[in-house]
Amino acid sequence: xxxxxxxxxxxxxxxxxxxxxxxxxxxxxxxxxxxxxxxxxxxxxxxxxxxxxxxxxxxxxxxxxxxxxxxxxxxxxxxxxxxxxxxxxxxxxxxxxxxxxxxxxxxxxxxxxxxxxxxxxxxxxxxxxxxxxxxxxxxxxxxxxxxxxxxxxxxxxxxxxxxxxxxxxxxxxxxxxxxxxxxxxxxxxxxxxxxxxxxxxxxxxxxxxxxxx
Amino acid sequence: xxxxxxxxxxxxxxxxxxxxxxxxxxxxxxxxxxxxxxxxxxxxxxxxxxxxxxxxxxxxxxxxxxxxxxxxxxxxxxxxxxxxxxxxxxxxxxxxxxxxxxxxxxxxxxxxxxxxxxxxxxxxxxxxxxxxxxxxxxxxxxxxxxxxxxxxxxxxxxxxxxxxxxxxxxxxxxxxxxxxxxxxxxxxxxxxxxxxxxxxxxxxxxxxxxxxx
DNA sequence: CGGTGAAACCGGACCACGGTCCGCTTATAT
DNA sequence: ATATAAGCGGACCGTGGTCCGGTTTCACCG
Numbered sequence: 372x373x374x375x376x377x378x379x380x381x382x383x384x385x386x387x388x389x390x391x392x393x394x395x396x397x398x399x400x401x402x403x404x405x406x407x408x409x410x411x412x413x414x415x416x417x418x419x420x421x422x423x424x425x426x427x428x429x430x431x432x433x434x435x436x437x438x439x440x441x442x443x444x445x446x447x448x449x450x451x452x453x454x455x456x457x458x459x460x461x462x463x464x465x466x467x468x469x470x471x472x473x474x475x476x477x478x479x480x481x482x483x484x485x486x487x488x489x490x491x492x493x494x495x496x497x498x499x500x501x502x503x504x505x506x507x508x509x510x511x512x513x514x515x516x517x518x519x520x521x522x523x524x525x526x527x528x529x530x531x532x533x534x535x536x537x538x539x540x541x542x543x544x545x546x547x548x549x550x551x552x553x554x555x556x557x558x559x560x561x562x563x564x565x566x567x568x569x570x571x572x573x574x575x576x577x578x579x580x581x582x583x584x
Numbered sequence: 585x586x587x588x589x590x591x592x593x594x595x596x597x598x599x600x601x602x603x604x605x606x607x608x609x610x611x612x613x614x615x616x617x618x619x620x621x622x623x624x625x626x627x628x629x630x631x632x633x634x635x636x637x638x639x640x641x642x643x644x645x646x647x648x649x650x651x652x653x654x655x656x657x658x659x660x661x662x663x664x665x666x667x668x669x670x671x672x673x674x675x676x677x678x679x680x681x682x683x684x685x686x687x688x689x690x691x692x693x694x695x696x697x698x699x700x701x702x703x704x705x706x707x708x709x710x711x712x713x714x715x716x717x718x719x720x721x722x723x724x725x726x727x728x729x730x731x732x733x734x735x736x737x738x739x740x741x742x743x744x745x746x747x748x749x750x751x752x753x754x755x756x757x758x759x760x761x762x763x764x765x766x767x768x769x770x771x772x773x774x775x776x777x778x779x780x781x782x783x784x785x786x787x788x789x790x791x792x793x794x795x796x797x
Numbered sequence: 798c799g800g801t802g803a804a805a806c807c808g809g810a811c812c813a814c815g816g817t818c819c820g821c822t823t824a825t826a827t
Numbered sequence: 828a829t830a831t832a833a834g835c836g837g838a839c840c841g842t843g844g845t846c847c848g849g850t851t852t853c854a855c856c857g
Binding site: 616618619622648653654655656657660 | 805806807808809
Binding site: 616617618619643644645655656659664665 | 841842843844845846847851852853
């Protein structure tokens with residue numbers, strides 16, 4: 372992933388319609404070619420507008436105009452503004468997932484599970500803050516999407532199991548992830564002016580307390 | 585507080601403009617009488633619309649029309665739709681705060697701090713779910729408002745101090761509160777279909793792990 | 798007690814944006 | 828070549844939010 376200097380933006384891969392890392396089973400009807408072209412053009416346009424004017428500058432009319440299509444097409448492809456944002460977010464999320472699944476340790480496999488968990492926390496903290504605007508703009512479509520929340524929850528549950536945590540692992544995992552959500556982090560960073568390192572240290576402490584290891 | 589049978593709605597006190605329990609220091613300019621009348625009429629109107637059509641049925645035009653004022657007045661009084669929702673929320677929040685500050689134990693003072701903390705968690709869990717729609721509609725204005733977040737955080741920090749918790753109490757309190765936020769709870773209840781009692785039991789376990797008591 | 802000035806307030810016309818809809822166009826399979 | 832379904836586009840709507848000219852309230856003073 373290459374970051375521009377202008378802000379927390381993502382570099383779009385050449386093929387925008389690539390499948391997520393964990394593909395769904397039935398690909399009943401593939402996309403028509405013009406539809407695929409438009410999807411890519413729309414994502415590029417949205418990306419460019421974000422680079423220029425920020426997230427709030429992204430209007431559905433504006434994206435459609437820049438991509439040279441009608442407004443209806445944008446909604447056909449992405450359902451809503453949140454859906455468009457979620458699609459944008461999906462790329463960085465997919466890339467990040469790859470580094471968790473098959474990247475170098477300690478984030479990737481190979482390290483002891485507790486070390487992986489702590490590396491996960493740090494990485495997730497940074498990623499969430501970097502994409503905070505996009506995540507917020509994606510709203511429910513981003514949080515509840517298959518790619519975003521579920522993968523993270525599954526991974527933490529798995530690591531907790533490996534560590535040997537006892538108790539309601541699903542809910543303990545949620546408790547460990549909740550302080551890494553955007554609203555909580557923004558409250559701490561922007562309003563209470565907390566230091567990022569302090570938050571990280573506290574999260575490591577929290578992980579030890581919750582896992583009791 | 586008297587609950588109607590129609591849904592999770594609040595009974596408005598007779599004087600809508602009463603001050604919060606922890607008043608701000610400088611009340612520089614008191615409200616003009618017509619302005620106070622309008623504020624009350626607007627809150628009543630909004631409340632009635634919620635009872636009839638739910639939160640999504642609340643439009644700023646609708647509230648203004650029902651209160652017999654112009655739309656501009658609504659925005660002057662509450663700043664935004666979120667601000668209006670936050671004002672509505674403030675009443676139940678204030679009442680709940682009263683039961684924490686001066687109500688019967690174990691929620692109120694008198695019980696050992698750990699018992700108070702557990703009672704707090706249960707009560708907060710129920711209250712948050714009851715007002716979930718309103719809290720979500722209040723958005724940032726609700727979360728960041730003085731009355732809502734700050735009071736809760738202060739109270740948990742205080743109890744943690746009394747219990748004798750060591751560590752970064754401010755951030756441990758946040759970690760304990762984060763799983764009680766609306767988005768997390770709705771994810772668990774609505775999407776993962778979790779039982780309310782299970783969530784409560786897990787939160788109690790979490791409180792023991794985090795406080796290490 | 799009544800007048801007076803200024804600040805606060807009010808209202809509804811106006812704008813921008815998200816989202817919908819339906820008749821027309823185009824790609825693809827046969 | 829043709830049928831058919833998917834795709835497309837832009838006119839249209841409802842809603843949140845802004846703005847500014849006219850009106851009301853209230854403190855102060857003669």
